[in-house]
Amino acid sequence: QKEVEQNSGPLSVPEGAIASLNCTYSDRGSQSFFWYRQYSGKSPELIMFIYSNGDKEDGRFTAQLNKASQYVSLLIRDSQPSDSATYLCAVKAAGNKLTFGGGTRVLVKP
Amino acid sequence: DTEVTQTPKHLVMGMTNKKSLKCEQHMGHRAMYWYKQKAKKPPELMFVYSYEKLSINESVPSRFSPECPNSSLLNLHLHALQPEDSALYLCASSQSSGRAGETQYFGPGTRLLVL
Numbered sequence: 001q002k003e004v005e006q007n008s009g010p011l012s013v014p015e016g017a018i019a020s021l022n023c024t025y026s027d028r029g030s031q032s033f034f035w036y037r038q039y040s041g042k043s044p045e046l047i048m049f050i051y052s053n054g055d056k057e058d059g060r061f062t063a064q065l066n067k068a069s070q071y072v073s074l075l076i077r078d079s080q081p082s083d084s085a086t087y088l089c090a091v092k093a094a095g096n097k098l099t100f101g102g103g104t105r106v107l108v109k110p
Numbered sequence: 111d112t113e114v115t116q117t118p119k120h121l122v123m124g125m126t127n128k129k130s131l132k133c134e135q136h137m138g139h140r141a142m143y144w145y146k147q148k149a150k151k152p153p154e155l156m157f158v159y160s161y162e163k164l165s166i167n168e169s170v171p172s173r174f175s176p177e178c179p180n181s182s183l184l185n186l187h188l189h190a191l192q193p194e195d196s197a198l199y200l201c202a203s204s205q206s207s208g209r210a211g212e213t214q215y216f217g218p219g220t221r222l223l224v225l
Contacts, residue, residue, distance in 0.1 A: 032210050043200055043216040044153065051210040088152055096141050096160060096206060098214055100152035 003027060004091050006101035013108055019076040021104050023089030026070065033065055033072045034090040034098070037083075044088055047074070079108045113137075114217035116201050122223045125191060131220045133184040133201030141206035142184040143214060144176060147198045159184060160206050191224045198222075 004025045013019045023033075032051045036044035050056045050063040050072065062075040072091075076083055089101040114135045123129050133142065141160045145153035158166035159178040173195075175187040184201055198221050202214040 034213065043219045046213055049211045049213060096158050096204065097155060097166060103152055
């Protein structure tokens with residue numbers, strides 16, 4: 001069983017709609033949760049992190065964390081074609097090690 | 111400034127060559143990382159240095175040899191690589207404070223092709 005799981009997609013959303021990305025993790029000791037965006041051929045870029053249960057909003061992005069269900073999600077509101085990328089969920093337990101999910105490819109269609 | 115720099119951007123090497131990848135950060139971060147990323151896969155951790163000491167080695171073959179000369183620099187020495195080692199090599203850094211939400215910042219990567 002993979003430690004961090006994401007639907008590989010592609011998740012196709014029309015421009016202006018909400019994109020909803022999900023991530024589940026197996027280690028109950030996980031403490032911090034990160035969403036990175038990666039454009040093709042580029043390096044991962046941090047979108048946001050969350051470590052408390054509930055919602056955290058930053059601009060058009062909202063991260064949601066439910067530790068009881070071992071579930072973290074990312075909502076992208078008012079999706080733009082420039083949001084088309086692969087979104088990586090990453091989970092950190094104690095220490096410096098990040099464990100990445102396989103990524104969800106998002107396609108925003110004009 | 112959240113910049114991590116990597117050189118070179120691209121590298122082509124033969125299986126008998128020796129080359130080095132370089133990474134630099136000036137954010138005062140005390141943890142630095144090497145990742146390997148194959149196409150359509152997530153980054154795969156190779157090594158972690160914390161306070162210039164190697165703290166994690168994810169069972170990486172000895173043909174990859176990391177070095178951390180000081181708190182700002184991280185090198186990856188390559189020798190006798192195989193074609194399957196062709197990938198994007200990513201460097202990252204973080205504060206190593208242990209605080210929740212401590213973020214790793216990635217450099218642009220070195221795209222390596224082994225012939």
